[in-house]
Amino acid sequence: MAPTRRSAVLIGVNTCGADVQLPALRYAENDAREMQAVLLDPNIGTFDNVDLFVGPDARWHDIKTRLREIAVESRPSDLLLVYFAGHALVPEWNSQLDAYLVTADLSPDMLRKQPDNGLRMAFLKRDVFEMFAGTSFLILDCCHAGIYRDAALRHAEVMQTYRTQVDRHSALLACPNGSAARESDEHRHGLLTHHLLRGLRGQAGDNGRVSFGQLAEYVALQGLEPPPVPLVQTYAPTTVLTHPPVSRHERETLTSSASPGTIQPCKSPLDDRASSILQMLSRVFPASSQPSPARQPDQTGRVELIRHALDAESAAVIEFSGQGIGVVNSTGRFDKDKLWPLLERSAPDTMQFRTSIPGHIVSDDADRRLLCVPVSFDNDRTLALIVADPAVALLDMGEPLAIILRTIWESDPLDNPTEAEMRVMTALRSNFGRLPLTLYQYAFSLYQKLIGSMTMVFQPVVELDQRPAGVSIQSYEALARRTEKEKRAPLMALQMAHAWGDRFIIERDTQLLEKAITSYANADADAPWQGTKPLSVNVAVRSLLSDSYLGHVSRALAEAGLNPRTLTLEISEQDPIQPGPGEQWPQEPLAYFHGRLTALARELRIQFAVDDFGVGYASLARMAELPLTQIKVDRAVLHHPLALEELALVARVARDALDRGHTPHARAVIVEGYDDEAPVGLKQIYDLGIHHVQGYFCGEVATTALHPLDQAVRDRVATRVRGEE
Numbered sequence: 275m276a277p278t279r280r281s282a283v284l285i286g287v288n289t290c291g292a293d294v295q296l297p298a299l300r301y302a303e304n305d306a307r308e309m310q311a312v313l314l315d316p317n318i319g320t321f322d323n324v325d326l327f328v329g330p331d332a333r334w335h336d337i338k339t340r341l342r343e344i345a346v347e348s349r350p351s352d353l354l355l356v357y358f359a360g361h362a363l364v365p366e367w368n369s370q371l372d373a374y375l376v377t378a379d380l381s382p383d384m385l386r387k388q389p390d391n392g393l394r395m396a397f398l399k400r401d402v403f404e405m406f407a408g409t410s411f412l413i414l415d416c417c418h419a420g421i422y423r424d425a426a427l428r429h430a431e432v433m434q435t436y437r438t439q440v441d442r443h444s445a446l447l448a449c450p451n452g453s454a455a456r457e458s459d460e461h462r463h464g465l466l467t468h469h470l471l472r473g474l475r476g477q478a479g480d481n482g483r484v485s486f487g488q489l490a491e492y493v494a495l496q497g498l499e500p501p502p503v504p505l506v507q508t509y510a511p512t513t514v515l516t517h518p519p520v521s522r523h524e525r526e527t528l529t530s531s532a533s534p535g536t537i538q539p540c541k542s543p544l545d546d547r548a549s550s551i552l553q554m555l556s557r558v559f560p561a562s563s564q565p566s567p568a569r570q571p572d573q574t575g576r577v578e579l580i581r582h583a584l585d586a587e588s589a590a591v592i593e594f595s596g597q598g599i600g601v602v603n604s605t606g607r608f609d610k611d612k613l614w615p616l617l618e619r620s621a622p623d624t625m626q627f628r629t630s631i632p633g634h635i636v637s638d639d640a641d642r643r644l645l646c647v648p649v650s651f652d653n654d655r656t657l658a659l660i661v662a663d664p665a666v667a668l669l670d671m672g673e674p675l676a677i678i679l680r681t682i683w684e685s686d687p688l689d690n691p692t693e694a695e696m697r698v699m700t701a702l703r704s705n706f707g708r709l710p711l712t713l714y715q716y717a718f719s720l721y722q723k724l725i726g727s728m729t730m731v732f733q734p735v736v737e738l739d740q741r742p743a744g745v746s747i748q749s750y751e752a753l754a755r756r757t758e759k760e761k762r763a764p765l766m767a768l769q770m771a772h773a774w775g776d777r778f779i780i781e782r783d784t785q786l787l788e789k790a791i792t793s794y795a796n797a798d799a800d801a802p803w804q805g806t807k808p809l810s811v812n813v814a815v816r817s818l819l820s821d822s823y824l825g826h827v828s829r830a831l832a833e834a835g836l837n838p839r840t841l842t843l844e845i846s847e848q849d850p851i852q853p854g855p856g857e858q859w860p861q862e863p864l865a866y867f868h869g870r871l872t873a874l875a876r877e878l879r880i881q882f883a884v885d886d887f888g889v890g891y892a893s894l895a896r897m898a899e900l901p902l903t904q905i906k907v908d909r910a911v912l913h914h915p916l917a918l919e920e921l922a923l924v925a926r927v928a929r930d931a932l933d934r935g936h937t938p939h940a941r942a943v944i945v946e947g948y949d950d951e952a953p954v955g956l957k958q959i960y961d962l963g964i965h966h967v968q969g970y971f972c973g974e975v976a977t978t979a980l981h982p983l984d985q986a987v988r989d990r991v992a993t994r995v996r997g998e999e
Contacts, residue, residue, distance in 0.1 A: 909947025
């Protein structure tokens with residue numbers, strides 16, 4: 275690891291800038307000098323470089339320039355401490371979402387026209403601490419310091435545990451918004467700085483070693499009113515700021531972590547919440563033998579379900595708008611009049627931060643609490659889920675709780691609880707990345723159950739002809755459905771796997787393939803014709819790279835007694851053909867994947883198709899360069915202004931290998947998703963040399979059984995191909 279560079283920028287200002295109507299301070303500049311002396315003390319200090327800006331030399335431009343230099347040049351092993359003693363100012367023209375640290379040259383009149391001509395809290399947060407690659411700390415000993423914590427939050431206690439704070443950054447703030455800076459004539463320091471100096475000189479540490487976390491705890495015990503606001507993150511408790519006197523050759527080891535012998539695993543933000551999340555989900559999605567008390571089929575049922583899950587007094591869906599606050603739906607004990615002050619207090623934040631903050635908690639002196647979670651919005655209208663007096667222990671869950679509730683609201687927990695619960699788990703995954711192992715394994719078993727509950731139906735690919743006798747079923751595609759009668763694919767359930775990675779994708783494709791092959795073999799045995807028609811099954815790129823998946827393909831075909839030549843795997847348009855994170859391929863992606871498919875076709879004797887050309891990652895390069903026997907065109911192409919030109923291009927690409935003498939047959943082109951409302955007619959498609967169509971047209975549907983086309987269907991198709999209808 276690179277050696278730690280420890281930098282500090284210390285600012286002290288007694289006399290405010292031009293025309294700043296704030297009283298002069300007496301000890302702020304001395305506070306900054308004393309902090310410098312401690313941090314650079316040859317016996318106890320650990321800092322290499324300290325920049326001091328005091329009195330007339332504390333100019334905003336110089337300070338900002340130096341801070342940016344440190345941030346831009348920082349490394350992950352570096353440490354930065356910023357200390358300010360003085361006044362903070364919120365201009366009259368500004369809302370209380372931002373404040374300025376008052377430097378010697380600050381001009382409030384200039385800020386109206388040039389708001390960046392000062393040392394803003396937003397600048398520190400966005401352009402210094404967020405940019406800084408290492409661990410950073412901020413200490414403010416001034417009035418309006420609380421505005422830093424409440425930036426973009428204001429009057430509500432906001433559940434933004436992981437987003438409002440800067441990663442690897444901690445802060446200690448002297449007083450809340452509006453309080454006067456506190457100075458002591460007895461100690462000749464600001465009160466916060468007096469205790470800081472005592473703590474840094476050894477009072478706060480173990481055997482003289484003082485970390486930022488220990489310093490924050492020490493100051494909190496000194497009885498300051500109002501108490502300082504600590505924002506202490508992961509690295510703060512062990513980052514040493516000062517240490518006991520040591521010899522020079524021991525200095526290097528003591529400037530490392532305060533607990534150098536411990537092992538700290540990489541934590542997920544949800545590690546400490548996993549059991550609470552699972553317990554709450556068990557209340558929302560109980561086992562079938564223990565039905566929820568809220569099994570009502572309407573919106574009210576969902577509200578009651580959420581109230582029950584949080585053990586709350588009541589719950590409601592509230593509409594916030596410019597016209598006022600209205601109750602859309604509520605449980606029986608929800609009292610709008612009683613909760614009106616809290617609703618009014620919640621309204622501005624609910625509307626202003628509805629897309630950036632998943633939820634917040636509002637409370638009053640009577641210890642009543644409202645949990646507010648925005649669930650939808652339209653222009654100035656915002657719908658929010660309001661939970662009155664939920665269990666306090668659940669509120670400690672923070673932002674994950676808001677995300678869980680919003681996802682429950684957006685899903686269908688009453689009619690499809692397994693998919694709804696999986697949507698909750700996927701929302702947590704999408705928002706927080708890696709989940710604790712217990713949650714990950716629970717999600718995997720839940721997804722296995724969800725995919726296992728699906729059924730496979732078979733949709734015919736119809737061969738077009740101008741004669742009814744020539745209209746026939748060329749092949750079938752296996753489609754996953756929640757039930758046999760549903761026409762729509764459960765896209766959300768199928769696409770969830772991509773948020774979780776290869777293991778989920780391969781499990782999904784394996785289960786659906788085995789279901790498809792087994793069901794198709796059974797249906798084919800009962801089919802009223804001789805011979806077995808080809809079958810297509812969708813597959814992801816990542817599954818085709820998995821030897822485990824391909825082993826399941828071989829076993830499923832063997833167990834069903836199907837000839838491998840019967841099977842075509844359709845490569846999903848959802849996937850890019852590229853290496854996964856940390857993965858390296860020995861060739862350019864399309865060339866590598868071409869080789870993989872060629873080898874699989876030879877070894878397994880199966881065929882491949884590109885699925886849904888015209889959307890996702892499907893492209894001319896895929897069609898031209900991969901060893902495909904079919905090209906399927908997505909229904910979206912039919913609705914393009916240049917649909918016929920695009921279809922003609924696909925047909926030419928499909929004939930390219932034949933024209934060059936590389937194959938004895940052109941690749942089949944199949945138009946997917948065709949229905950009676952399609953703007954392109956069957957005659958136009960047929961005239962382009964495309965003779966296969968798949969979809970819901972002429973009364974044909976997908977079912978679990980295989981049956982020939984009715985004569986009436988063949989007659990209608992032939993009539994349309996001739997252009998007579």
